[in-house]
Amino acid sequence: MLLSSSMPPKMILAAFFVIFSLKFYSAKSETWVQGGYWLSGSGFPSSDINSALFTHLFCAFADVNSTSYELLLSDSDEKEFSNFTDTVKQKNPSVSTLLSIGGANADYLTFSTMVSNSSFRKSFINSSIKTARVYGFRGLDLCWVSANSSSDMYNMGVLFEE
Ligand SMILES: *[C@@H]1O[C@H](CO)[C@@H](O)[C@H](O)[C@H]1NC(C)=O
Ligand SMILES: *[C@@H]1O[C@H](CO)[C@@H](O)[C@H](O)[C@H]1NC(C)=O
Numbered sequence: 151m152l153l154s155s156s157m158p159p160k161m162i163l164a165a166f167f168v169i170f171s172l173k174f175y176s177a178k179s180e181t182w183v184q185g186g187y188w189l190s191g192s193g194f195p196s197s198d199i200n201s202a203l204f205t206h207l208f209c210a211f212a213d214v215n216s217t218s219y220e221l222l223l224s225d226s227d228e229k230e231f232s233n234f235t236d237t238v239k240q241k242n243p244s245v246s247t248l249l250s251i252g253g254a255n256a257d258y259l260t261f262s263t264m265v266s267n268s269s270f271r272k273s274f275i276n277s278s279i280k281t282a283r284v285y286g287f288r289g290l291d292l293c294w295v296s297a298n299s300s301s302d303m304y305n306m307g308v309l310f311e312e
């Protein structure tokens with residue numbers, strides 16, 4: 151979903167697995183999204199990213215708190231994520247950054263429970279938008295790769311709508 155502080159919540163839109171297969175048309179030209187993930191803890195400093203090669207960069211991965219269902223960042227990730235946007239914009243001021251949540255190590259039950267309950271979804275949505283805005287991200291990316299039932303899929307759709 152893309153965030154903008156000037157947009158009403160209902161206009162905050164879109165699922166990011168779509169982004170790689172979409173062409174965006176504008177009046178004068180067409181532009182492809184060139185996206186890349188940066189993984190914290192990979193040993194590759196965000197300051198070494200050649201962000202001029204990208205239109206979108208995904209800062210990965212934040213987690214979900216299994217009790218409160220709020221966005222969860224470890225102290226060390228918080229330090230890295232908080233200046234990710236400023237760091238990558240030094241080489242490409244127009245790059246859009248997205249805060250990515252989940253990943254292969256994310257706990258299935260936490261995500262499945264979060265999407266199934268409206269008050270848990272609210273905690274997640276509220277806290278993730280807040281953190282993304284505080285750290286200057288343009289949007290959020292939900293990377294829940296272990297979703298594996300029709301109710302997971304349905305509930306994830308409800309989450310995106312909300
Ligand atoms: C998760 O949320 C609970 C309730 O707010 C809090 O007590 C706990 O410290 C959080 N867990 C982590 C790992 O931050
Ligand atoms: C971003 O924060 C990390 C961790 O504190 C630090 O190592 C790095 O130098 C900072 N980068 C910038 C551009 O401030």
Ligand SMILES: *[C@@H]1O[C@H](CO)[C@@H](O)[C@H](O)[C@H]1NC(C)=O
Pocket residue numbers: 266267268269270
């Ligand atoms: C959501 O979770 C809350 C807190 O555990 C619970 O009170 C409520 O009944 C749950 N709602 C649904 C629809 O399961």
Ligand SMILES: *[C@@H]1O[C@H](CO)[C@@H](O)[C@H](O)[C@H]1NC(C)=O
Pocket residue numbers: 275276277279280
């Ligand atoms: C999160 O919820 C609190 C309390 O309901 C509210 O004050 C705050 O504006 C909400 N933040 C977002 C980003 O929705």
Ligand SMILES: *[C@@H]1O[C@H](CO)[C@@H](O)[C@H](O)[C@H]1NC(C)=O
Pocket residue numbers: 258296298299
């Ligand atoms: C979905 O994945 C979880 C975690 O791997 C597993 O525990 C659960 O049994 C799976 N559910 C289905 C319907 O395959």
